[in-house]
Amino acid sequence: MLRRTVVLVQALTAVIAAAGVVMLLVAQPPPPPPMPVRAPGSTIDLVAAGRPIYASQCESCHGAWGEGVYAPVTIDAAASKAKFPDPEVEEAVVLDGRGQMPSFRGRLTADQVEAVVAYVRTLS
Numbered sequence: 001m002l003r004r005t006v007v008l009v010q011a012l013t014a015v016i017a018a019a020g021v022v023m024l025l026v027a028q029p030p031p032p033p034p035m036p037v038r039a040p041g042s043t044i045d046l047v048a049a050g051r052p053i054y055a056s057q058c059e060s061c062h063g064a065w066g067e068g069v070y071a072p073v074t075i076d077a078a079a080s081k082a083k084f085p086d087p088e089v090e091e092a093v094v095l096d097g098r099g100q101m102p103s104f105r106g107r108l109t110a111d112q113v114e115a116v117v118a119y120v121r122t123l124s
């Protein structure tokens with residue numbers, strides 16, 4: 001009787017663990033918040049616009065301060081400026097993805113990528 005209960009509990013635990021793995025695999029992050037439309041010559045605050053994009057799209061891997069939680073790299077102001085003197089090169093990493101980092105092409109617009117990189121470049 002006890003053995004049967006143990007087997008049952010083990011089977012249930014395996015099923016729950018498997019369901020958890022499947023849910024992790026199919027879970028999609030929420031869509032990014034909309035970005036205000038930029039008219040030519042707009043003075044929109046890119047950093048402010050980038051903050052909510054970072055929170056919803058990047059923070060889970062990179063941490064609130066860019067310190068790296070899942071990602072093995074720091075992406076704060078100092079690291080960004082040292083590695084990517086040209087922000088456009090950093091934007092290209094976000095658009096194309098690299099290694100374990102997914103591509104954001106098609107998920108974020110060019111304006112959103114510019115804004116989120118501007119925000120990352122203020123983290124410290």
Ligand code: HEC
Nearest residue numbers: 057058061071072073075083090093094098099100101116
């Ligand atoms: C699924 C986890 C994940 C998400 C989400 C993610 N990243 Fe990354 N990111 C990584 C990993 C892992 C690396 C290291 C890639 C490598 O070089 O192999 C990385 C690298 C980077 C780099 C290059 C850093 C360097 O020093 O070379 C930048 C910049 C970056 N991410 C910005 C972002 C931004 C901005 C977002 C949100 C739009 C984002 N990432 C979302 C995992 C993620």
